[in-house]
Amino acid sequence: MTKWGVVATGRIADVVTSDMALVPDAEVLAVSSRSTPKAEEFAGKHGIPRFYGDYHDMLADPDIEVVYVATPHSSHYVVARNALLAGKAVLCEKPITVGLKDAEKLVELARRQNLFLMEAMWTRFNPLVRLIRELVADGVIGAVRSVHADFGAPFEHDPAHRLWDPAAGGGSLLDLGVYPVSFAHMLLGAPKSVATQGTLIDGVDAEAALMLRYPNGAFAQLSSSLVGYYPIAATIVGTAGRIEIPPVFYRPTEFTVVRPGQDDEKHSLELTGHGYQYQIAEVNKRVQAGEIESPHMPLDETLAVMRTLAEALDKLGVSYP
Known part of the structure; x- marks a missing residue:
């Protein structure tokens, strides 16, 4: 115990x-x-x-x-x-x-x-996410060429709330964007470059769009927001098919493997508790x-995700006390 x-x-x-x-x-x-x-x-x-x-x-x-x-x-x-x-x-x-x-x-x-x-x-340990990693590793959708993921929801603007407070580490990327960024790292590794667009409110990123590019030409399109109502979904696109994860991708209870000329392959999970x-x-x-x-969430990968987040925040102009 x-x-x-x-x-x-x-x-x-x-x-x-x-x-x-x-x-x-x-x-x-x-x-x-x-x-x-x-x-x-x-x-x-x-x-x-x-x-x-x-x-x-x-x-x-x-x-x-x-x-x-x-x-x-x-x-x-x-x-x-x-x-x-x-x-x-x-x-x-x-x-x-x-x-x-x-x-x-x-x-x-x-x-x-x-x-x-x-x-x-916690997303890394969801049984369906672990199955997705296995399917990708086995080449079920071919070589991964792109990852698309978003996490955004409108939050009331309150400068005193931690989400809008730079001193509390506020903003969309650290609170919500860490999920799509970690998801992309899980599938493609650390990027060679990070491009960003976004909007700052009270010194924190109210919304952020990231384009991660990789040495083999693959890319990840990721977004986070405190002002927009996003689907919170993800898609993994490969050379032989794709994997579609409906809302909410960070806590999936189902996903679909789509391949040309084949019936869609659906996987589901009856989740107990909250999934933690x-x-x-x-x-x-x-x-x-x-x-x-x-080995499923190694420390070096945590640091790699933090490097991507830090670079994105720097390019957006976010600076924490």
Whole structure:
């Protein structure tokens, strides 16, 4: 049984913690919040035996093996770093940090400490996404020539909200665009060039369009937005067919393989919970085996995704404090 501690009590912490109950060998032992009453309320809701009003106190708990960092983007680095220094394995929400340099420091620290670290890109562990990777690797649609993915939804403009606040790591790319960018990296690797277009509001990217180009001529067209109502779908185009993933592509319950001269091949999944349990099971498996990273979401790939995001943000003119 792997014993977890959860840092923060917001929406994402709530849904991920509820899915931890679906993993037989995962036990949520403790939760921390800046407010002790909130930590106590969260603990009562999820049946967590220990709660703390300061995450440092939770990190001092010797029984906790893995810390799940569910704080806002701007504090990912500090909390994850302190957890690693406390000797805990870490699953950190995406993006792993706001900037590339901090991500590099975290990875270096985890490797030096010989501790597990993974960005919580839960899409990678969805059974249908893993099947898609297998089909692509087996050449079912031929060589991949392009990837198209988007993630956008209209959010009320509120300068005080973290999505619109540069100090909180706001903007569409870090919050939503990380999904299509990571998806493209999963299929095509790191690009040779990144071209961008976008709109800034309050100093953050309200919308962003990325064109990633690869040495073999393949490309990825990706977009994210806080102002537009996007389908949140993805298509992988190959030389012998394509794979269509309907909304929402980051949490697929179905996809279709389309090939000329053949009947469409449909795949589906009856999803239990919210879909986070697959990444929790992966962390448990790797930690119990004494491994320090997941081959399905390796640290070098997390850094490569961060490089793409950092380059895109720089070209858009976004600068975080």
